[in-house]
Amino acid sequence: MKGHSDSGSIQVSIDWKENLDAAQYDVDAFIVLVSPQGIQDGSMRQVWTSLLLPLMESHLFQAAPFQTYAVPLPGRGEYRTVIFVGAGERPLTSEELRIASAQAARMALKMRAKKLAWELSSPLVTFTAEQHARIAAQAMTEGMILGSYRHKQYKKSNSEYKGLEQLTFLRKGKVSGVEMADWEEGIARGRAFAESTCIARDLTNLPGNFLVPEDLARAAVEVAEKHGLESTVLDEKQLAAMGMGGLIAVGQGSVHPPRLIMIKYQGKDDWEDVIGLIGKGITFDTGGISLKRRVGMEEMISDMGGAAAVLGVMNALGRLRPAVNVVMVIPAAENMPAGNAFKPGDIIQSYSGRTIEVLNTDAEGRVVLADGMAYAREQGAAKLIDVATLTGAVLSALGDVATGVVTNDDTMLEEFILASKRTGEKVWPLPAYKEFWDMLKSDVADLSNSTGSRGAAITAGLFIGTFAEGLPWIHLDIAGTAFLNKERGVNPKGATGVMVRTLTEWILAQEAPDQ
Template identity: 55%
Template sequence: MLCIIVAEAESEAGSLAGEWKKSVGQLAKTGLFNGNLNQIYVLPVESEEQTEFPVVILAGSGSGRLGTEELRLLAVQIAHAAHKLKADKLIIQVADRLNLLSAEGTEETAQALTEGLVLGAYRRTHYKRGQLLYTGLETVVLHMERTAAAAETADWNQGIMRGLTFGEATNLARNLTNLPGNQLTPSALAAAAIEIAERHGFPAEVLDEREIEQKGMGGLLAVGKGSIHPPRMIVIRYQGTGQWENVTGIVGKGITFDTGGISLKRAPGMENMISDMGGAAAVLGVMEALGTLRPRINVVMVIPSAENMPAANAFKPGDIVTSLSGRTIEILNTDAEGRIVLGDALTYALDWGAERIIDVATLTAAVLSTLGDIATGAVTNNELFMETFMAASRRSGERVWQLPVYPEFHEMLRSEVADIRNTAGRYGGATTAGLFIGEFAEGLPWIHLDIAGTAFLSKERGVNPKGATGVMVRTLLQYLLQLDSGEVAEH
C-alpha cells in the first residue's frame, strides 16, 4: 500500500525547491528540459549541505489546459522515474500553475494525480529465487506551492483519498489477475472474496459444488465439472442505505483458468488464460473500494467461478444444459463457457434483488478483432443506462465502445433443440456473446463489458503495466459514486 501525504506549506518540500530551481533555466537553454507535457528529466541536486533528497525528477506539464487523463499520465511518468531510481520516498511539489492550467477542479486534479501515482507505482509479483527485489515507493508527499483556503484544502484532501482508493482497488484487481492458475483456483478466489468481505463487514456467501447443483445452477456446474478444482458461486453484498432497495448488481466472470475444455484452445498464448477471471477481479476491486468510500447505495456482487478443463467427465459439444433460470442451453463449443456461467450469475443477482446489472468478462476473441486491446466492448438493452455509464468511463479515462444490437443478432442465437445456443459462430461474435448473457437479465437494465482485449496487455501502455490492468474498476466506481451523488437518474 502506498502512503500519500499532503504536506503543509512550511514542509520539507518547501526547502527542497530552492535546491533545484537554479538549474532549470540552464536545462531550458540547452534544450534538455523544456517542460513539455510528460517530459521527464532526472536532475542530481547540487548542494553543499547534505540533503535527504539528492535527486529531483522534473516533470513537464506543458502549456495547455490539462484534463484528468493528462494528469494521470503525468503522475504515472513520475512514478516510473522514481521506480528507476529505486526511491522509497517521493515528494511532489505541485505548482500552483498546474492547478490553474487544469481543466478540472481541485478535487478532480488531486484525484487524477494520486490515481496516476498509485497505478504507476504498481509492479507485478515475481517468483525468482534468491533475488532481492526493490519493493517500490512507500511514501509520497503531495505539496502545494501556495497556502490554499480551507475549502480548497478539503477538496484537495478528498481528491487524494478518492484517488488512493481507486488506484489501490485497481491494483488489487491486478494482483488477483496476475496470479498463476495453480495458486488461484475457484476456492482460492472465493477465499480472497471472503477476506475482502470480512475486512469491511459485508455479508457474503460461497456456494460449493453440492449447493450449486441443489439450486439448479446447471451452467456453472457443467463448465466446472471437468476440473479437480470444483466450481464456486460467490456473493458479497454492500448495503449503504436503510432499506435493501434500488440495488445495482455487478457480476464478474471468474474462470480461473480456461483451456477451452473439450473444444481445446491452441497452445501458444494459453498461459495468458490466467487472466480469464479479470472480470471477477474487477468487481472484487470495486467491493474493496466501497468498503472505504461507503457511498449511500446498495450493491450485490456475484462471481461464478470455475476452471474449464478437458476431462472424462467434462461437458461436451452437443450437450443440453439447464440453467438456473430454467432456460435450456445447447452447447456447440465448450470454449464459449464464460457466457454460460454468467447466465446463472445474472439470475442469481436478480434473486438477490438486483434492479440493474453490469457484467464484466474476458468473453470473446472477437472483440479484439474489432477494438484490439485499446477499448472495452459494450452491449446493452437500455440506452439511458449506457449513456450514464459511458459518461463515467470518460471521467475515468477507460475507453468503452458500444456495439450494435440489431434484431438479426438475437436471431442468430436461436437453437433448434433448446431455448438458446451458446455460440452463433464467428460473425458478430462479440455482440452475440453479449446478447446471450443479456437473455438472463429478464428485461431489466443491463450492460455487458467485454474486457478480453483490455484486461491483460502484452506491453506497458499509458497508466497500465504489462500483464493485468484491473480495467473497469475505476469506471464502475465512478458510475456507482454518480448514483450516490444523484448525478445518475434511475434507469
C-alpha cells in the same frame, strides 16, 4: 510459494504551509510539474529554473506532456534527486495528469526511491482543464499508485527494494478550508480507486496453479471481512442442489470444483435500488473439449479478469462507503478437458430454467454468467452490469485499446460512458439489433452458446443479456483490455485491473444528491 507485491500500499498525504521549507522533508526525490510558460514567467522556484534552463537549451528536456527527466542533486541533504515532469503548453486533462503522475512514479521506481514529495504550483489547478482541486488530487494520487505497480515475483532471490512507500503533496501559501477539503477528498478517492485496481491486477496476474475457484472465493471473503460486508460462497454440492447447471457443467471437468461467490454492500437503510455486478471467474480456460491453440494459452490466467474487476469495486465501496446498494456475484470455475467435461452437443439447464445447446465449450464464460445473472436478480438486483474477458472477436473490432459494450438501456449506457471519460478508461458501444438476438436461437434448446464468427462479440454479450430478463443491463467485454503485452498509459504490462475505476465512478454517480 508466494509472490511479492507491495503495489497500492503507498501512504499519501498533503502538507500545506504558509512558510514551507523544503529542507525539512527527508525524501529521496522531489517531483516538479513543469510547463514552458512556468519557466518563462518566473513562477517556479529559482532552484528548479536554474536546473531546467540548461536542460531545455540542450534539448534534453522540453517539458512536453508525459516527458520525465531526473537530475541527481549531490550534496543536497534534504533530497537526492528532482524528477521533472512535463506538462506541455496547455492545461492537462485529468487523464493526462494521471498519466504524467504514472510516468513520475515509474521514474522513481528506477531510482529505487521510497519517499517522494511533490511540490505543487500555486494553484495546481491551473495545470488542469477541469479546474477543480478534487479532480486534480484524485488524478495525481491514482497515477502515482497505478504507475508504481509492480508484478509479483517468484524468483529465488528477490530485491530488498519494496517499492514506493510514501508521497507527500507540498504547497506553500494560504489555503481555504474548501480547497483543503477538496484535496483530502480527491486523495481519498484516488487511493480507493487505484488500490482497488491493484488488487484486481494482483489477482489477475496470479498463475493458474495459485488461483483456482476456491482460492478466488477465499480472496473475496478476505475483502468482505476487511470491510465488514456480508459474503456467501456456495460449493459444488450446493450449486448442484440449486440447479446451477451452467456453472456445474463448465466446472465439472476440473479437479478444482466451481464456486459461486457473493458479496453485498448495503449503503442504504433499505435493500432497494440494488446494483448487480457479475464478474466472469474462469480461473483458467483451456477451452475444454474445444481445446484452444497452445500458443498464447498461458495468458488464460487472465480469464477471471471480470471477477477481479468486480471484487476490486467492492473493495473501493468498502473504503468510500457511498449511500448505494450493490450485490456482487462471481461464478468461478476452471474450464478443463477431461472424461467428464461438458461436450459440444450437450444440453444444459441453467439456473433460470432456460436450456442451452452447447456448440463450443470454449464459449463457457457466457454459460456461467447466465447463472450469475439469474442469482444476482434473485438477490434483488434492479440494474445489472456483467464484466468478462468474453470473446476474441472484440479484439478484432477494438484491439486492446477499448472495452466493448453491449446494452439494452441507452440511458444507462450514456451515464456509464460519461463515467469512463472521467476515469480515462475507453469503452465503445456495439449495436444490439434484433437480428443479432435472433442469431442466438437453437433448434433444440432455448439458446445456443455459439453463433459462429459473424457478430460474435455482440451475440456473446446478448446471450448474457437474455438473463437480465428485461432489467437495465450493460455487458463489458474486457478481453482486449484486461491484459496487455506492453506498458501503456497508467497500465503496466500484464493485468490492468480495467473497469474497476469506471465501475466505481459510475456507482458513486448513482448516489442520491441529498445523501
